[in-house]
Amino acid sequence: MLKSGSLSRAGKCHECLPENSWDAVMEQDCGDWKAAVVCSGGSGCANGQAAARLTADALAEYLSVHFERCLLEAPEVLRMEVDGLITEVLTYAAKKAGADPAGFGCRVMAAAMDRQGRCCLFHLGDGIVVGKPDDDGDWFTFSYAQRGLSPGAAGLTMGDTMFRDLRFYRQVQPADRALFLLTGDMPEAFAILPEPEEHPELLGSPELLGEPENDCSAAWLIARQEPEPPEPPQ
Numbered sequence: 001m002l003k004s005g006s007l008s009r010a011g012k013c014h015e016c017l018p019e020n021s022w023d024a025v026m027e028q029d030c031g032d033w034k035a036a037v038v039c040s041g042g043s044g045c046a047n048g049q050a051a052a053r054l055t056a057d058a059l060a061e062y063l064s065v066h067f068e069r070c071l072l073e074a075p076e077v078l079r080m081e082v083d084g085l086i087t088e089v090l091t092y093a094a095k096k097a098g099a100d101p102a103g104f105g106c107r108v109m110a111a112a113m114d115r116q117g118r119c120c121l122f123h124l125g126d127g128i129v130v131g132k133p134d135d136d137g138d139w140f141t142f143s144y145a146q147r148g149l150s151p152g153a154a155g156l157t158m159g160d161t162m163f164r165d166l167r168f169y170r171q172v173q174p175a176d177r178a179l180f181l182l183t184g185d186m187p188e189a190f191a192i193l194p195e196p197e198e199h200p201e202l203l204g205s206p207e208l209l210g211e212p213e214n215d216c217s218a219a220w221l222i223a224r225q226e227p228e229p230p231e232p233p234q
Helices: 048-070 075-097 186-191 200-204
Strands: 002-009 023-029 033-041 106-114 119-124 128-132 140-143 167-171 177-182 216-223
Touching (some): 002 200, 033 177, 075 167, 106 216, 186 216, 200 216
Antiparallel strands (some): 106 119, 119 167, 128 177, 177 216
16 A cells, blocks of 8 residues: 655745745655655745745656666765756756746755655755654654754755755665655644544644644655455365
8 A cells, every 4th residue: 555645834924825835745646656745945045936846846757757766776876866957947947037046946855655665765955754664663753954054054956055965865675664744833743643644634734733834844655565365265
């Protein structure tokens, strides 16, 4: 069994209107695997909203095509590819808009997982990824937010340190696994949600999330091995 999902809430800073949100969330069903991407426009970036949407689209498509390579290829090669893809997409958008490419800054979390629980993850900037290795395991922080010396100083697309800051992880052994990609106030909501694998959609409920000041989003990938059918009676 393999399931995915996502949700997004616009914060009071954007009048709680979804169309004003600077978060972009994408899911891609690729048959044997699924991809989930959460991107957040960088505060202070003139075109951060557009950057988030364009980057989310590009990385969802990348993972839909290259997931199996992501389980085998050298991490540095994959990081260079994703760095180059993001740069190409956002540079073109900036040129088309007649805008400064540096204004197309966003933070990135992009993951894919197959039915066996094998998975990969790219992470740039803020947000955290929470994981669980199996049914009996504990939740743990799979990838932490990057922190710079000043707000927005670390981990943005089109920044001078994008390649250096872009992280890549993978788990290639089949297992029951779960990954949650969380931005804004979602980590706090996740921490108090009982059985998040069973009811992940409750992350966005007013009871858990309240009225967030900033945009916040979540996406998840959950793989569970199907039980073996019982042996027929002899």
